[in-house]
Structures are given as C-alpha cells and as structure tokens.
Amino acid sequence: MDLIVQKFGGTSLSDEQSRRHVLRHINRELEAGTHLVVVVSAMGRSGEPYATDSLLELARLNGDALPQRERDLLLSCGEIISATLLCSLLCAEGIAAVALTGGQAGIFTDGRYGSARITEIKTERLNMHLSEGKVVIVAGFQGMTPDGEATTLGRGGSDTSATALGAALNARIVDIYTDVDGILTADPRWVNDARPLSAVSYEEICNMAQNGAKVIHPRAVEIAMKAGIPVRVRSTFSDGEGTLVTHAQVLRTQGIWFDKTVTGLAHVRGVTQLAVINRDGPADVQLRVFRAMASHGISVDFINVMPTGVHYTVLANDSQTAIGLLRELGFEPTVRDGCAKVSVIGGGMNGEPGVMAVIVEALTNAGIPILQSADSNTTIWVLISEHQLAEALQSLHTAFGLHLTPAREI
Template identity: 45%
Template structure:
C-alpha cells in the first residue's frame, strides 16, 4: 500500500460543469497533496439533463432509435470520460501530475449487467502504481468492465459507488463525496423547509435513507460503506462547511430516536386475491409462486403483507404493468391503487424503544395524513400515503421527532 494515506475524492456533475467548480476541485486536490495525502479523484458527467454532456442528454440522442443495451452503456459512459479528461487537464494546468482513466483502467470489474451493473471485483494495482509514481489518477465514475471485456454502467448515481469501491480496494483513509449541498440533510429541503445538515450519521442509517428515496448517495455506495467500515464524508465543493461524517456502526450511537425522513413517490399498491385460506399450505404456496414469478421477472416488491385470503404489496409505477402481467400469467386477479408515496422515518436510536409507532401515528393524524399501510425494521418505519399527502407526512414526522434540532 502507498506510504501516503489515500483519500478518494468524488466530484459530482455540478462541480465539474463550471469554471468555478473546476477551480474549486483543483483547490481541493491541492490541499490534499499539501496535507501529505495521495488523492484519487472520481468524477461524474457534467451538469444535469439539458447540459450537452449530461447522461440524460447523451441517451436522448438515440431515444426511439434501434440499438442495444451495450451501445447505450457505451454512449452513457462518455459523459464521465469527458469529465475525467477535462479535470486531468485542469489539474495539470496547476502543476499537478494528473492523468485520466476509464473505469476499466482503474481496475473496476462488474457482473456484466448493462445499465445497472454491480461491482464484483476491484484490481487495485493500476491505481497503486499511479500513486507510487506520484500521479493523481482521475477516474471516470459510473462504469466498469464486464467479464467479457465490454463496458458496463453502474446505474444512476454510480460514481458514488466507483468512489467507495476504490476506497475499499485502496484502503483509503477516507472517501470524500463532494456535491452542491453542505451534506446529508435530515429531509429533502425541497419539501421540508426545516431540514438540517446532519453532522454525523451511522452507515446503516445512510443505507436505509438511500434505499427509501434519498438521492444524496447511491444505494450500492451506502451498502459498501455499511459493509466495509469505510470512512465517508459528504461535503459541498463550494463551501468550507465540514459536511456529514458517515460513522461506522460500532463507533457511534445516536442520541436521538430518529435521524432523518426519506420519501419516494411513484408507488402503486397491488392487492392480489389468493383464493386459499390463511395458514394453509396452499396459502403459503400461492404466496411463494407470486414471489418467485416476480423475482424471475426482475420486479422488486416492497411493503408486502399477507392477509386472510390476499397478498398486498407495493411496486414502483414503472413496474406496475409487468407485475400485473405476471399475475395474469398465474391466473390471479388484483386490485391496483396508484399515485402513492412511501415516507420513511430513519433512526438507529429507535430500535427496541416502545411507543415510537404510537407517536408517529399521532403526528400523522394531527396532520390529516391518511396512512394506507405501514412497514418497519430495526431502524426504519415506513408509511404508505396518497402522493399528494407525502409532503405533509414528511413535515409532520420531521417536526414531531424534532429532527431540525440536532444535539
């Protein structure tokens, strides 16, 4: 391993897109070098939809035209490649020996699933050799190499995963994820004016936030942080705010019951008639057939609840038509309710504490929110609500549990 501590620095598209942003990146990298660290830079595509090199803009060039997933991944990956070359040039202009690398050149191996590949292997030798030569690698995020040698992309937000995967492989001292906000917020500030920047969050809480709708960090990246004990900090490229530290489960115990509220819209509830008595073998087999058929079709189910003679679950709106097709193939009928949202209270501090659900129900009732269904785990409580009531639910939960007042 390198003699200097490695810091992986990931910069998002809004940081790369402007001259001011690129200058800020150069200052951040220079500061890391002056502190005796070995920076490895990971970059996203420039800007958001509508910007010339944003991923959505690039994919829009071939929308509706014949092609295949391999070619779409090739096209989608070019935004990050442009960013990597641009930032390498920017850094060299300040005297830093920086060089751009593709995901494959950085040693990132994937399972070969086009459009949403999983990182399966990291071969650290290329990056370690670059660091030993005194170089600053600038890696194109969001991409890796499949077993057959083809390029695959890691799904939206995949540059976070690139950074965390490299951080694990290089035994990095820290991974710093730079964005255009001051850190991880206690709720989405677009729907909750009282949302605050969290000073610290546990890795399992971050993972649950990502799973339940927060877009600050890519879900597989949060999973890597959770599974590896990797030190991660989310910061603002343009501010000296210290940001949010993602703490290992064993090193931090939250003082408050709850930490954050996440929400995701575009949810549909499906109620399936099973025509078998609850508790019987036939009832269990009917459930199993539904679960297996949905899994085989690549459809993710959530908030599933078996009742006396039905099975209730939720799916994303874009999975609703295929899910109904799967049920029809099993000769099962269903009722569908669309236009819903899932709002989730996240907090490691509420595990095993009685009365949390009662308080949640009281806050939502006072806000006239109609709760259609609930689900919970050790660190989350989720409620299914009409989409138009999601904002009210977020604010009621955020206010009720005092999330705008951090200890």
C-alpha cells in the same frame, strides 16, 4: 501513505465556476500533504452534449437496437471526457495529474453490461502514479472485463467506483462531493426546517437511499461498510465537512453519535396500493400473485398477507401492468392510486417501543390516515395519501424533534 478519494458529480465539472470549487478542494488536500485519487462522473446536466443522457439519446437514434456491450462502450466515453478535462484543469495549475479509464485504473468487473459488479481492483498502477506524486483522476461509473471490454456499473456507479477505490487503497476517507450540503433530516423541498446531519451510520444511509432519499447509492455504501472506510457526503460549493458516514459503533466511540431514536425521514411518491381478496387459501394467492409480478419485473413493497387476502404496493408506473396480470389470474383488485411511502429511519430505534406510538399520534393529530405500515429494526414505514405527504413529513419531523438537530457548520 495518507490517501483520500474524492468523487465529483457531473454538475461539478460543467461550468468554470464549479471547476474552480473542485480545484479548491483538491488544492486544500494537496497542501495538507494528502495523496489524492479523484473519481469523476460524466459532465454536465441532462441535455449537454457530453452528459450520459445525451450519449444515451445518441444511442437511441436507432431505437433500442444498440447491444448492451456497445452501449457501455459508448457511455464510458462520458466519464473519460470528464477525466481528461479535469486533468487539463489540474495541469494548467501546475498540479501533476494523470487521467485513467476505469480499466486503466485496474477496476475489473464481471461482464454484466449496464450493471457490472466490480470483481477486483489491481492497484499497481494507481500506487505507481501516487508514488510519483500525481493526482490520479479516474473515470467513474466504469470498469473493464478481464477480456478488455468496457463495462458500466449502473446507477450510482461513480459513487461505487469511489468507495471501491477507497477500499482497495485503504483510503483515510472517501469524500463524495455533491450539490447539497450533506445528508439532511428530511427532503428540504418538503420539510422547511430540515437540518443537516453531522453523522449517520452506514445502515442509516442505506435505509435512506433505499427509501427514496437521493443521497449515495446503497451499493457504494455497502463496499465502504465492508472495508470500514468512512465516507463523507459534502458540498462542492462550500468548505463544510458535510455528513460523516461510518459504523454506528465508531460514531458512538468518538462521541459524535447523537443517540437519537430517529435520525431522519425519507419518502417515495407515486405508489399504488393493490388489495386482492383471498378465495382459494392464502398460500395460493400469495404464490400466484407474486410469481406473476416477479416474472414481469414489477417490484412489490408493503406486502401484507392476511387470512382474508393480500395488500401490497407497486410503483404507479407499474400499476396498469400489475392490474392486468391480476385480472388474467382471475382477481379483481381494489386499487388505491396516489399513495406515498414515508420512512422513519433511526439506528437507535431498535427495540424502542415508543416510536410507533409517536408516529401514530403525530399522524392522527394531523388528520392523516395510515393506510398500511411495516417495520424493521431500524426503519418504520407508513403508507399514506400522497396529497397529505407534506403535512405528514412535517408533523413527523416535529414530533421526533428533528428540527432540533444541533446547528453546525457543514
């Protein structure tokens, strides 16, 4: 059975014009004889009545009293409403369709409300409806425990529903429809000659997502990667093919891998750098500081342990708590607010010694001090002042020739 999973985000369903685009993508695949599973998010933008945020606002009418179980039950209604709406749209066009909750679609999860993990997908019912020739619409972002409790999958949950269904049904591809044309070499709000990428590897897109690019949730990518199901990130509002995401090796074999050292840039704003001077030996500093951060749920990044002490960064939201904790421990940290993290990502940079040299040269020429750096096989991170972010992104984008990414229709 030739099968595709399509996922449409909430904005794709919130007005008549967008719904027409959704219908076009569905019809195109049906006309090609493809079987379809369509995953939908909750409707609309923040503030619209059936959006997830509006349901959450309802939940917060009484403070944060709503138990997690009931919060998930409430939120799951958002996607169910979307699914039935799309079903009515298809049926009105004479397209046979069925709308299923996550549980009805056989998506079983553990009981971690708010961020449940998919444990199993029972595909009997999906296959039954597919063999009846129906488009199977599945409410995204949700599953069910074996006890019949509604659960939600947390951030990026509908992407996860889509790739997990794709993996379970051995789909030819999972198309993630969104409001952008695909994955770009950098955020176009910051880099005006950012270019669309025809293909990236699973690892690269995970790096981009983990480093602040709003693309597709890493958990969703991980599931696709394990099953080897290709994913496309593409626009609801055009017929471009978007960005193909698959194994680097597949891209190389198919000759659609550009074999560049650097594929794209990502960034995170609102970072605070904290420096603590070592007094009682590095192990002690490290242990006490990071234990305190962990016990308060503060994510740390750019950890740089030196004989003289330790540097690390936290998100600006957490900085006051972090500083307070350090003072309780008897440390007086040096605080540098207003930093940004720039990530230079490329599956091809592994072992290429020149990449860091290009970064240092580009930023130095632009008069941008590097406050800290870190690197892995496929990513180099630099910490800079946030007020120099636009210049830093632009100069790195140019230095790596990302503006020369081949033009293509996507």
